[in-house]
Amino acid sequence: MNEALEIALLVFVVGSALVTALLRDVLGSIIAFSAYSLGISIVWVFLRAPDVGLTEAAVGAGVITVLFLLTIAKTVRPTGERTVERVNPGALIITIAFVAVLSTTVFALPPVGSSESAVVTDNVTNYYLENAYTETEVNNVVTAVLAAYRGFDTLGEAVVVYSAGVGILLVLQKEVFE
Amino acid sequence: MSDSTDERTPTPYVESPIIMATVRIITPFVFTFGLFVMFHGADSSGGGFQGGVIVGTIVLMLGMAFGIETTRNWVGPKLPVGLVGSGVLAFILIGTGPVLLGGSFLEYHAYEIHHASKYGIELVELAIGLIVSGIVTGLFFVIASGMEDNGGETA
Numbered sequence: 001m002n003e004a005l006e007i008a009l010l011v012f013v014v015g016s017a018l019v020t021a022l023l024r025d026v027l028g029s030i031i032a033f034s035a036y037s038l039g040i041s042i043v044w045v046f047l048r049a050p051d052v053g054l055t056e057a058a059v060g061a062g063v064i065t066v067l068f069l070l071t072i073a074k075t076v077r078p079t080g081e082r083t084v085e086r087v088n089p090g091a092l093i094i095t096i097a098f099v100a101v102l103s104t105t106v107f108a109l110p111p112v113g114s115s116e117s118a119v120v121t122d123n124v125t126n127y128y129l130e131n132a133y134t135e136t137e138v139n140n141v142v143t144a145v146l147a148a149y150r151g152f153d154t155l156g157e158a159v160v161v162y163s164a165g166v167g168i169l170l171v172l173q174k175e176v177f178e
Numbered sequence: 179m180s181d182s183t184d185e186r187t188p189t190p191y192v193e194s195p196i197i198m199a200t201v202r203i204i205t206p207f208v209f210t211f212g213l214f215v216m217f218h219g220a221d222s223s224g225g226g227f228q229g230g231v232i233v234g235t236i237v238l239m240l241g242m243a244f245g246i247e248t249t250r251n252w253v254g255p256k257l258p259v260g261l262v263g264s265g266v267l268a269f270i271l272i273g274t275g276p277v278l279l280g281g282s283f284l285e286y287h288a289y290e291i292h293h294a295s296k297y298g299i300e301l302v303e304l305a306i307g308l309i310v311s312g313i314v315t316g317l318f319f320v321i322a323s324g325m326e327d328n329g330g331e332t333a
Contacts, residue, residue: 050223054215058231063314066238070322136286137296138220146225147299151284154302155269158309162266165313169259172320 006046013039024078024085030068037061047112051142193245201243209236216307217300226303230310237315246322253315261312268305272298 016036023029037060044053110117119125132144146154216229241249273284281288286298 051225051228054223054228055231058228058235062235063231063238063318066242067317067321070318135295136299137293138299140220140222140225142223143219143225143299143303147302148284148286148295151273151302154306155273155284158266158269158306161309161313162262165262165309165316166259169316169320172323 009039009042009046013043022084022087024080024082026072026075026077027069028083030065030072033068034061034065037064051140194243198243201239205236205239208239209233212236212307212311216303219303220296220299226306227310229303230307231314233307234311234314234318238318241318241322246319250319250323253319255319258312258316258319261308262316263312265305265308265310265312268308269302272301272305 013036016032016039019032020029020036023032037056041053041056041061044050044056114120128141128145128149132141132149133139136144136148138144138148212229212232212235214229215224215232216226219225219229237249237253276285276288277283279288284298284302286295288294289298291297
């Protein structure tokens, strides 16, 4: 049952990714991309990563879709009857080669849920799992790592988001109001 | 409330009573859910980042329902940047507080209060939530602005 669901989900994700790439209408592409993000967020839940799934659903399927829609509202729809974009053979070959090269890394990964994967045997992971509650008093180990053990990293990320965001706001606001 | 499209070239904004009523009803729940995700990150999945995005979505919904320009005028230009700045500042203050008290960076136990670590982590999550919601709101307004300038050519 679970396996059938996972296969259906993967087919849905790959299918919506292909639709995103091939549709000629940008509005349709964005809707397909949103469906893709939603599928990916469910994949994260299957992989026991609900924190990442929640982020993907909120950002990928929610906010990004709205930002894309706002952006294409400033463009014009392509004329013509075709619904599917004509594929450039050169680009197709390069893309397939690139995906093939990246796919070789997949075989280096341990199977999902394997007891020998680095996640299970690693000393650091086990230390976090055993001591997170007594040392940080929070039940969610992800939060404990994020805000306590690796708090300095998180501060760095927060500052990166801050500077990137303020930079974008400055540049775009300047363009908008001049 | 929603006279932003009067005497103006067409924009993506449709003045739909259905959307307005829906947004008016679900906004408080979405806001509560965002805060829940933010504060509940310590005990289950979720956290400042996810909660911040959900809280930021409220402004997106209001913009969709009542017109982006109207919402922007209502929120004002300073609030998003202020949220982001105060979030980073709060994070840095929480982090460096223990250093001043003789501990190391983010060593919550240096604060001599009960459950210092727990509350410290909650505050950090809240600060991250402020940053993220501010960025989402600001990006939305900035990307949506200029729409009325180009609206005529696109429609």
